[in-house]
Amino acid sequence: MTTPATYGIAEARARLHELTVVDVRTPGEYASGHVPGALNIPLDQVRRALPELRHAAGRGDLLVVCASGARSQSACTLLAEHGIATATLVGGTHAWSAGGHALHRPAACDTRAGWSMERQVRFTAATLVLLGLLLGVLVHPACLLLSAGVAAGLVFSAVTDTCGMAALLSRLPHNRPRPADLDAALAALRRR
Known part of the structure; x- marks a missing residue:
């Protein structure tokens, strides 16, 4: 099994408009802030999304994101087992935010908790x-x-x-x- 490709923060940000970004965190984590344009498909739902993910990967690069990179690595491994090429964001949303880039927090998805x-x-x-x-x-x-x-x-x-x-x-x-x-x-x- 090959290691999935990786994107650094700068490369991902520069290519964000051409990437399909999938956030595999829980809905609560996703709602607390995600990479702009990311779609939320929790890790436990990735198998259900295989046909659509295969379709999206066939049309361009598929970037899988989580908080730190561990769950996105797991998702990339699962997708690779099904012949779907993906990449993961090095350091996840923590690194994205630490790099000074804004996380999108839609009001309709906010958690009721005031703390991250x-x-x-x-x-x-x-x-x-x-x-x-x-x-x-x-x-x-x-x-x-x-x-x-x-x-x-x-x-x-x-x-x-x-x-x-x-x-x-x-x-x-x-x-x-x-x-x-x-x-x-x-x-x-x-x-x-």
Whole structure:
């Protein structure tokens, strides 16, 4: 299996008008900000979109995007297994934003949460660590295991470039925007 092609931020931005950009993040992540013009096809829906993605890839370059590049790599691998040539954006939307480029945040797709998922994860992790420390001092030393567990989870998250806490937090009611309009995304791919 070959490694999918990659686009750096500058190259992707320069060619954005000629690329079909597919964002494979969750609807909540997509709503919090995405590369302008990106269509939201969550990673768990990519198989359903194979015919339309094949059609779009036949008409031009298909760029797959996620937050950091891990999920887009997975999507590119899956698409390559089905004979669909794709590329991934190095560093994902985090790198796009860090490069000073605006993320599109449509009002109709906004989540009800006022904080980004990254900020929610930092707040929750810090709160759990502090709670574990306080309970460990005031109630019972075994409560320190809560802080240790969160620390271990953060290390695992960094090593694997995944975030279980974000996955859990994204299921909370205030983080659930409207579901991805997969039918609209598939129709847009057919028109390309």
